[in-house]
Amino acid sequence: MTAASGELLVIRDLVVERPGVRLLDSVALSIGKGETLSLVGESGCGKSLSALAILGLLPEGVRHARGEILFEDEDLARASPRRLRQIRGKSIGLVMQDPMSSLDPVLQIGAQMEEAIRTHLPLSARQARGRALELLDLAGVPEPLRRYGQYPHQLSGGLRQRVSIATAISCTPRLLIADEPTTALDVTTQVQVLDLLDRLRRELSMALLLITHDLSIVARRADKVCVMYAGRVVERAGVDDFFAHPRHPYSKGLLHSSLGAGTPLHHRFDRLPEITGSIASAAGQSGCPFAPRCDQAEAACGKTLSWPGTTDSRDHFSACLHPNPEESA
Numbered sequence: 001m002t003a004a005s006g007e008l009l010v011i012r013d014l015v016v017e018r019p020g021v022r023l024l025d026s027v028a029l030s031i032g033k034g035e036t037l038s039l040v041g042e043s044g045c046g047k048s049l050s051a052l053a054i055l056g057l058l059p060e061g062v063r064h065a066r067g068e069i070l071f072e073d074e075d076l077a078r079a080s081p082r083r084l085r086q087i088r089g090k091s092i093g094l095v096m097q098d099p100m101s102s103l104d105p106v107l108q109i110g111a112q113m114e115e116a117i118r119t120h121l122p123l124s125a126r127q128a129r130g131r132a133l134e135l136l137d138l139a140g141v142p143e144p145l146r147r148y149g150q151y152p153h154q155l156s157g158g159l160r161q162r163v164s165i166a167t168a169i170s171c172t173p174r175l176l177i178a179d180e181p182t183t184a185l186d187v188t189t190q191v192q193v194l195d196l197l198d199r200l201r202r203e204l205s206m207a208l209l210l211i212t213h214d215l216s217i218v219a220r221r222a223d224k225v226c227v228m229y230a231g232r233v234v235e236r237a238g239v240d241d242f243f244a245h246p247r248h249p250y251s252k253g254l255l256h257s258s259l260g261a262g263t264p265l266h267h268r269f270d271r272l273p274e275i276t277g278s279i280a281s282a283a284g285q286s287g288c289p290f291a292p293r294c295d296q297a298e299a300a301c302g303k304t305l306s307w308p309g310t311t312d313s314r315d316h317f318s319a320c321l322h323p324n325p326e327e328s329a
């Protein structure tokens with residue numbers, strides 16, 4: 001997993017902390033050009049913080065302690081605030097769960113899009129207006145001219161999310177980070193917004209980092225998946241391989257608890273246990289963070305702080321001491 005292999009983004013050994021607490025621990029992942037990587041895991045496992053670390057937007061009091069974030073071979077973890085401002089919005093776009101938090105409620109849609117566009121592109125006001133209307137159209141916003149003069153509260157949730165997507169892609173970024181982009185939307189609108197992201201990814205040759213807790217979205221939309229637990233990546237794989245041969249006990253539990261009877265993804269999860277207990281704030285603590293909830297845990301699991309995990313021949317990584325039964329057979 002090197003930047004030289006043509007990957008767009010390579011994160012290695014990323015550690016993020018607040019005083020006395022390690023929030024992200026040895027996070028490693030990579031996204032190829034034009035690829036969709038899904039980051040999954042339950043609430044508080046570090047998905048959003050990983051995205052914020054990429055963008056150089058860690059919250060106050062939270063700091064990057066170690067590791068590289070290579071974007072097109074440039075280490076963003078060591079980039080200046082000025083350089084990060086150039087990259088954000090231009091080379092890397094961000095779409096958040098609640099469009100109201102990225103849209104300014106007192107500014108007309110068009111005005112805020114123009115502002116975002118002119119921050120990065122040397123366009124006149126007239127050209128920026130043309131570009132904004134083009135982007136609204138590209139993002140499937142009906143009657144772009146009318147919407148242009150409206151305020152965010154005058155739009156439905158789905159339309160607001162389309163506007164924030166249109167703004168995020170205004171400079172044709174190479175990477176779009178979408179943090180739970182459909183969680184606040186009804187089911188039909190969710191599908192439309194995911195379809196839109198997929199279409200834009202293909203048309204603009206963008207890579208997509210799709211943060212979600214919904215494995216059915218991962219199955220349908222992603223090329224690769226990265227499962228996080230308590231600030232660590234516990235499993236990383238191509239999507240087909242992940243659903244056919246999940247390796248980490250946490251992933252297996254996650255699959256089991258999220259797949260209803262009759263879900264056609266894979267039959268083998270019928271035998272897997274529910275995940276009991278709750279996520280431990282265990283990042284950085286001694287031993288496997290999942291051990292307290294794992295039915296395979298044994299004494300060794302509590303003593304393996306620096307367990308590096310294993311990567312099999314299909315580039316499928318799992319941070320578990322126990323091989324799958326089929327691997328050890």
Ligand SMILES: Nc1ncnc2c1ncn2[C@@H]1O[C@H](COP(=O)(O)OP(=O)(O)OP(=O)(O)O)[C@@H](O)[C@H]1O
Binds near residue numbers: 042044059213
């Ligand atoms: N501003 C902050 N200051 C201190 N700790 C924070 C801050 N934001 C997040 N954290 C901590 O970092 C850890 C990871 O949080 P993060 O928001 O990345 O989780 P998440 O997986 O995105 O969860 P969710 O699905 O609920 O959004 C949590 O333990 C959280 O309490």
